[in-house]
Amino acid sequence: MALLQIAEPGQSAAPHEHRLAVGIDLGTTHSLVATVRHSLPECLPGEQCGILLPSIVRYLPDGSVAVGKEAAEHQATDSQNTIVSVKRFMGRGLDDLEAGARKQYDFVDAEGMVRINTRAGVKSPVEVSAEILKVLRQRAESRLGGELVGAVITVPAYFDDAQRQATKDAARLAGLNVLRLLNEPTAAAIAYGLDNETEGIYAVFDLGGGTFDFSVLKLSRGVFEVLATSGDAALGGDDFDQALATWLRAQGAADELSPEDARAVLVECRRVKEVLSRKDAEVASVALTNGSTLSAEVTRAQFEALTAKLVAKTLTPVRKALRDANLSVEDVHGVVLVGGATRMPQIREAVAQHFGDEPLTDIDPDKVVAIGAAIQANVLAGNRREEDDWLLLDVIPLSLGIETMGGLVEKIVTRNSTIPTAKAQEFTTYKDGQTAMAIHVVQGERELVRDCRSLGRFELRGIPPMAAGAARIRVTFQVDADGLLSVAARELSSGVEASIVVKPSYGLSDDEVAGMLRAGFEHADEDMRLRALREQQVEAQRMVESVQSALDVDGDLLDAPERAEIEAALAALSGLIAGNDGRAIKSALEGINKLTETFAARRMDKTIRAALAGQKLSDLKV
């Protein structure tokens, strides 16, 4: 499917060097890591356990942290210090959680995101997730025998800005360089599409432990284009466990249970649910702490009746995504099933019935997301393989808007816009001499601000004083390829760049990350300084190589004094790389960045002109 010919000046700086990069599926229930080795994607197993790492973190009395199976064994006996499904709390406030979930842990409400009180202190979901990511990073580094260049981390397509930012922060905290946040269904499509040389419109139906994602993608000419995505951030296999547990407790009149017993019931119900995917009946049996036993036989038919509503609930986002994409079920060539919960026969039947076709299941639904992420990580790290002549065009899942008069939302970027995307909006002052204004950015589809998620209040300062209505402030909302928002503003009549606070309140500042890292490591200062220095050196080396090759190819875009200035700065930077003054390297890097801005813009300009020329040629062929 290598149909797109791509010329990339200056991209193959070091053709034979294989950079270690991984894809990580950071799941609600399970997490796993995959990589591309010898041109083949593979999932990496842990030392004793298999490929799937249960996404469970336990803070032990001795101050250590257990992750995975070891932690899972204590989820009933030490439930307050054993955090399961932490992904559900990422970027969420206490108000966002369902009433049931709110009682699960000793939650502390904090600005932007809940915290969990454990015996190891108050933990943010970001910190808990970072523990999972650290284990996967170590697993990868020991299996691959080297330090990772970076990772692609998957998120449900339906994650909003706060949840994405939290995921990225967790990765930073785990010492991972995030090459990209990738939507899980898109990752599945990459794994699937590249495997099968597929063309046409495909849907990805991903029912995991805690989230449901549905995406419609078009695969053509080596391009993965997401047409629409929808889902339910609070629907997954856990809800099926819950439904069964409610039933089981009603059978034994056990509505008052300790948190430990309640957890044990859930664990058992999950087991029974999974068994019912291959057997017609199973006995659920839980030994309670008071010595009694809660037990009942469940048939598959009973279980299906108990969960019929949940199954039906998955079809609402399915319809919505198809409508958004202006498609009907007949247009969909195949539905890819992803996530452990799609093993339930009633889900497969519902999908088959809705689409009039058996769903596709030939890739392991547990691995497919991590494999897709690994393939993209490999490309983004610069190890493009022969068959990697493809491009991914993803979309933003939720609309971005700003608050206007009366608490209403004005949409700026509508959902399913292809990313990256930028939208500009002009504002003016309403008072004479006004020098500041606040812009409240929200995310969601509803019309009222209070029904959407607040992303933060961005403050514009430094507007030159003018008469009311005279200032013209152009605010640009840029969503990058990770789906993350940044905001920039400029006053047009004076050209003043207004200073703005671009960081939303829920994101971690660099200081906070540094603080959390310090708390986690001994000799953290020295470690961090060395790590930072190493990163600066790598970045500087990369900069020297790429600017040099750019000068070789496109030197004619500069006049002599411009070129001389850049060459002098390059020579100075090269001189610094071997040394150990991280700060000097950093400032030299920043200097070159500024100095080559114009050069970079001209080269991009040249690139697009070439693209247009090529495109006219293909026009002739039509």
Add this chain to the structure above:
Amino acid sequence: MNASNAFGDYFALFGLPRRFAVDPTVLESAYLDVQAKIHPDRFSHMPENERRVAMQWASHANEGYRVLRRAVPRARYLLHLAGIDPQIESNTAMPADFLMRQMLLREAVEEAQDDADVEALDGLLRELRRDARAMEQQLAGDFDEHGDLIAATARVRQLMFLERLQEDIGSALETLEN
């Protein structure tokens, strides 16, 4: 030099003639070609600086594709290029027969909504789409054959009216399904 000024208009960006009628497959293939060359993923291990420029170009191309792909934004863009503001908000004058039909349709939508009649709503949606397609044909005539921008402006406003109604049906369907 400012990169975004070097783009030219969206038609130029995709190498298309500046006219209303656009072959969707030609537009799509032009768009994909442009993205294949400029998408930030093509420059993922280049310095931040150039990746940012690539991101801005890619954003611009995405916006251009969004505008040219569908009839209303494309028509409005053509009017904008010709220096005409279609006065979408302030000017609501429409031909009487058009308004009559719209009122009837709107009543039918409300009725179907009250009856929670998903099939009727789907049917109305199909009908409106047919109307909209016919109007797009006429717009192509206004712009490309007659160069009649006054007529085009009036028709764009009507087409937007139709789209608004389609959106309302969409959200009615969404509400019913939830």
